[in-house]
Amino acid sequence: xxxxxxxxxxxxxxxxxxxxxxxxxxxxxxxxxxxxxxxxxxxxxxxxxxxxxxxxxxxxxxxxxxxxxxxxxxxxxxxxxxxxxxxxxxxxxxxxxxxxxxxxxxxxxxxxxxxxxxxxxxxxxxxxxxx
Numbered sequence: 001x002x003x004x005x006x007x008x009x010x011x012x013x014x015x016x017x018x019x020x021x022x023x024x025x026x027x028x029x030x031x032x033x034x035x036x037x038x039x040x041x042x043x044x045x046x047x048x049x050x051x052x053x054x055x056x057x058x059x060x061x062x063x064x065x066x067x068x069x070x071x072x073x074x075x076x077x078x079x080x081x082x083x084x085x086x087x088x089x090x091x092x093x094x095x096x097x098x099x100x101x102x103x104x105x106x107x108x109x110x111x112x113x114x115x116x117x118x119x120x121x122x123x124x125x126x127x128x129x130x131x
Contacts, residue, residue, distance in 0.1 A: 002115045003077035009122035010071060010078055013130060017046060017071065026130040034130050035063075045072040047081070050121075062086050067118055080114035090114060 010017065013026070014036060026034040032052040040047040051066035068081040082091040092111045 001077075002119060003075075003079055005119050006069070006080070006115060006122065007071065007076050007078040009119065009126060010069070011076075012126055013122060017048065018073075020048075026125075028125075028129040028131070031128045031130070034125060039068065044074065045070060047071075056086075065117075065121070067114070067121070069118065079111065080118045083114050083117065 014020070014024070017036075020036060020038055022038055024036045026036065032054060035049075035051045035053060037049040037051075038046060039049055047068060047070050049066060049068050051063040053061045053063050056062050064085040066084040069078055070081055071078040079092075081093065082089070084090075090110055090113075092114060
């Protein structure tokens with residue numbers, strides 16, 4: 001199932017996720033740095049933002065992509081909650097208070113597409129050698 005695949009790839013990429021306090025950056029030669037921001041942590045899991053930043057010609061730093069991911073430790077599952085780039089913003093849940101501890105139906109249109117993107121992005125990050 002996609003939730004387990006995402007969890008396994010995140011665990012390979014960031015095995016020390018439970019020890020990250022607020023922010024961590026992963027680098028790979030020739031690729032943009034991956035930013036990891038802890039947004040929320042409780043007994044069941046962690047909400048983390050993953051993002052690449054690039055410098056726009058205006059001088060602004062722009063997150064592209066920027067994804068929020070929920071990681072459920074006990075179930076060893078993770079899911080995409082939102083996706084943002086410089087053109088669009090998509091979220092799975094309108095009320096983010098309802099998703100903590102819940103791994104919902106993977107067939108919801110937004111959830112299905114965001115999880116597919118996240119699984120591929122994590123696979124690419126691992127292949128690129130981010131650490």
